[in-house]
Amino acid sequence: MNSKPCCRARRHGNRRINHQHFKKVLIMETDKIVQLLSKFKGGEVDLDQTLETLKRLPFEDMGFAKVDHHRALRTGYPEVVFCQGKTHEQVEKIYQALEKHNGNLLMTRAEPELFARLQKVDDRLVYNELGRTITLEKEAREKTGSVLVISAGTADIPVAEEAAVTASISGAKVERLYDCGVAGIHRLLAQNEKIQQARCIVAVAGMEGALPSVVGGLAACPVIAVPTSVGYGSHMNGLAPLFTMLNSCAPNITVVNIDNGFGAGFCATMINSTR
Template structure:
């Protein structure tokens, strides 16, 4: 429930169009809306600047649709991560303007049009196999109102590919580095720029990468001082933090 809806209800109450009981019932929903299987955080946008995001793993298509209905009802943008095609089909039947981002496995419904933040978020991948995680970050950062650029497949095995784009690195307000294998790219980028770098280890790699544990430990032990790290394959989390940083630095 958006605060603007409450204001409208109060105006209607004063005009005699809405009984006080209805106004009080709506105000009760400000913290969250209990829909049985979930408690939708109606106040998240007011507190944090962006509505609750739906994490689709473990949910049924019907559950995703019902949560989306309550998020969109307040005129909010909607982001659902780790969504499959079946979930998108269910959502799109209720919301024809929903968009499915295949590589990112994300669904977006954009209801607001905001002026983008001035700063640019740059998303870099070490390899092509890391792109799905990077695309999750890209979709997240864009719906949160950021200007996003990408630089894919510039890992340390061919470091000249990264150095050719050194100028793009220097233009960024925040950089997200997505890398599997040994995860060395985050340290390299961190040593080249004066902006925050967020490392995203991915589960890409051979057996000894332990499904992303090896690059996670490499990034956590980075010798570059400006590097912070999120969880394995967490493109969404990296983009959310990057958006907060971008907004603050602006």
């Protein structure tokens, strides 16, 4: 396993932080404030406009949503839009507010009809049909580290894709291994070198949910287990694999909620950038 870091990092308490990434975010946010104050000083904007913009910097109250413009400053990553349950008009307005203040953006649980509407607003948007994600990549960022996303079956790929897209748009170098479940374990064992090289692994499985435990026994890194709602009868819409993963004897496994590919991909990105 290559232990050479992909980018310069520093210690913060007991963890290493991707120094370049957070420095870049801080500089970008500071530049926005400097530009605003320079415009005010030069008479390009008046006092009321300046105050109104400064008030919106932490968050923008839209009534139905409070858009968090300082999320990237606090965490290193901008707010992500969960589209399910929102009207198309609400998502469009939230997107337009975020796009003004952020670089790369991610929207999850997005249906094709929503993408068709948003693409008319911004033709730079990219849709992942399997993962139901919409992304905007303004800034070409070098992908670093190694996040490996493994699905047990083909039916688990939509959740795995949500995880993979989330990690990739957030700056991680992502590799996918699909349909490598324990029913044909030779398919997984044939990929042992990739498992050993990963900084973090996302293991996605429905049915009985055994895949993460097997991966955890092979990997020298954290494994994020994702149960899916794929399965029959007593599978109970994902509860069976969830219980299996929660009770895994592999000590390097942590578990997210059923079908939560986004949560797994986001955590994998943070682990990838701090190792």
